[in-house]
Amino acid sequence: MQKRIGYIDMAKGLAIILVIIGHITFTPKTGRTIVYLFHIPLFLFLSGFTFSIDKYKNFRIFFWNKFKGIVVPFVLMNVFVFLVQLFILYPDQVLSFNVIRFAKQLLFSDRLHIYFQLWFLNVLFLSEIVCYFILKYAQEVKSQIAVAIGLILLVFIGQKVYEANWYLIWNWDLVPVSSIFVLLGFLTRKNIDVIERFLTLKFLPIAIFISITIGLLNDKMSGFKVDLFYQQIGNHFLFYIAAISGIWATITFFKVIPEVEWFKEIGRKTLIYYGVHSPIVLVLVEKLVTQLASKYTGIFINGYVTTAFTTFLTMIGCEIIVRIFKGTNFPFGIQVLGEKNE
Incomplete structure (x- = not known):
């Protein structure tokens, strides 16, 4: 079994926390804008950092490994969330359930039939398939340059496809931009010995400053926050600078601080946190926080305090679900919780 990298697990932990913050309705606009600058690119980058094709003898083995590791959890997690929502959160909707739409x-x-926020898994699956062929056959410099140019052009085409309301199955229009960040993660890992000199404390404030400054500039120029799902990138050049700098800051931060075991544990359970936080846990937590905020106005003095409290409760809620199913195949055989490689 490949040894896990502590700072990468912690970075994944931060990534899922940022995703939760981005989905909280109380999060202030500026805070949400900063989170969206790099949180999904960070997830994709980290997937690329641990991405490998060398351990697979052929594409068939690679494909089925990724299918079982990404697509099957996507389906099973959606079924689990649906059952919880239908029979526990919204039992009054049982008789009106549309099985055809769910199928x-x-x-x-696609964006006409999107189910919760798990679209990310299908896009990741397709991106890793694309990256397999790129890494397998684009060995020469000329081929690599052609691939880079091709992906950048396809990002623009993907935006036009979305703007034309051509909602592709599994959101294929997002695959080019997703593949770019997966490949960036892969290349970083491959050249980590050279790149590590830039992952030191003195570069941390620089990376943070660039990401936030450039990201907010992009937001101001475009008039909307970055949101990959809706193909909202704004100025492409500014988008990549802000996203890469945010990733740089995250990796640097967790590279220079001591490893925190509980943070690594969160990073190892991102799939489950990702699947249950928005459609299950946040539904309950936000109702609770709304009631508390109306009574204890001296505590919930602004949106950031409310968001922090909501995030804390949501993390607890996700962990409770993990603990309830610890030692079992959750859900329906995705993986055995509590194992070292979760």
């Missing part, structure tokens, strides 16, 4: 949501996973 389309699982099969198509």
Whole structure:
């Protein structure tokens, strides 16, 4: 079994926390804008950092490994969340349930039939398939340059496809930009001995400053926050600078601080946190926080305090679900919780 990298697990832990913050309705606009600058690119980058094709004898083995590790959890997690929502959170909707639409949501996973926020898994699956062929066959410098140019052009085409309301199955229009960050993660890992000199404390404030400054500039120029799902990138040049700098800051931060075991544990359970936080835990937590905020106005003095408290409760809620199913195949056989490689 490949040894896990502590600072990468912690970075994954931060990534899922940022995703949760981005989905909280109380999060102030500026805070949400900063989170969206790099949180999904960070997830994709980290997936690329641990991405490898060398351990697979052929594409068939690679494909089925990724299918079982990404697509199957996507389907099973959606089924689990649906059952919880239908029979526990919204039992009054049981009789009005549309089984055909639910089947389309699982099969198509496009923007007409999107089911919760798990679209990311299908896009990641497709991106890793694309990256497999790129890394397998683009060995020469000329080929690599052609691939880079091609992906950048396809990002623009993907935006036009979305703007034309052509909602592709599994959100294929997002695959080019996703593949770029997966490849960046892969290349970083491959050249980590050279790059490590820039992952030191003195570069941390620089990376943070660049990411926030450039990201907010992009937000101001475009008039909307970055959101990959809706193909909201704004100025492409500014988008990549802000996203890469945010990733740089994150990796640097967790590289220079001591490893924190509980933070690494969160990073190892991102799939489960990702699947249950928005459609299950946040539904309950936000109702609770709304009631508390109306009574204890001296505590919930602004949106950031409310967001921090909501995030804390949501993390607890996600962990409770993990603990309830610890030692079992959750859900329906995704993986055995509590194992070292979770």
